[in-house]
Amino acid sequence: MKTVILLSGGVDSTVLLADRIARGDECLAVTFDYGQTHRREIKAAQAIADHYGVGWRSVPFLLGGSALTGNGEIPDGHAETVDATYVPGRNLVMISIAASFAERFSASAVLYGANKDDFGGYPDCRPKFITAIDDAVSIGTVSGVSVSAPFMCMTKKQVIDLGRDLNAPFELTWSCYRGAETPCGTCGACVSLGAA
């Protein structure tokens, strides 16, 4: 099966890529440069794609209105409700662009790494959204591209355990939202990684 994987450069999408390669998929990894201040994750994504020898595309587009794109401070911790790190419409846009790639390269599916622990903070990681965007993309593309988040019923810890089983290159990933030399250990991404 040919699949397009949204590869952020973080842990979840890296395990997703590892998993699909283990299943024998032919993968194209797509990373988005949406003005995120933690730009290290783009280089991380490239290194991970190279590690697996899969095709990789970096796609620039500008969004805004989030702490992740320089609007306001990145808060500590992981919110149960939508917080300042929410980027309006990010997953919508990324999935849509990935669907365009999928249709051009005859891939049948777009996969992304949202997991159960992401639901609280981000409306575009919830199962209801995943079902709805899958409908919209399959109806709106000629080849009926599907969209799914295979880890949506797994916790972050379960995703990491799967990654260990698959020998995923965790040393190449980047998760911290603050994007300094070393992970801050206190932002939402660091906290959820530390807790897992």
Next chain:
Amino acid sequence: MKTVILLSGGVDSTVLLADRIARGDECLAVTFDYGQTHRREIKAAQAIADHYGVGWRSVPFLLGGSALTGNGEIPDGHAETVDATYVPGRNLVMISIAASFAERFSASAVLYGANKDDFGGYPDCRPKFITAIDDAVSIGTVSGVSVSAPFMCMTKKQVIDLGRDLNAPFELTWSCYRGAETPCGTCGACVSLGAA
């Protein structure tokens, strides 16, 4: 009501803008630079936004795989099935980016000008798609942005008649897919305009 309008620079989206202004909406017009060879439509869109004195954004992103983006010849006439002028995922991507704008600017709706005569050739103009992407966007955004195509039950001729009633600036629009000095008169966009 605050609305984001997908303004291509063609007739349908211009009438849509005219209609929403007549209804008292506060509109933001968004135009997409997706590598279309008929680039005149971008300047046309700006002129139309200026005509109405509404905010206007041009958003660059790269898609491909279509005659409209330089892959192959633009065919004559208007196809009843998907043809070479279909741009994979175009409306998906444009609506998603517009939804991100809508959320940032507290607009409650994204509107686009698909009409009844567009259904045959483009899967992303059909009522089933419009309903599905409306679901996905309203679920996937914090503020529950809606998506609709108010002309979806109207023919192109009815849209043009409405535009005449509203004094829409047709002289500023650009429709021809070939984008030369003057409209070619034979591409799908010219044919459907001529027939209306």
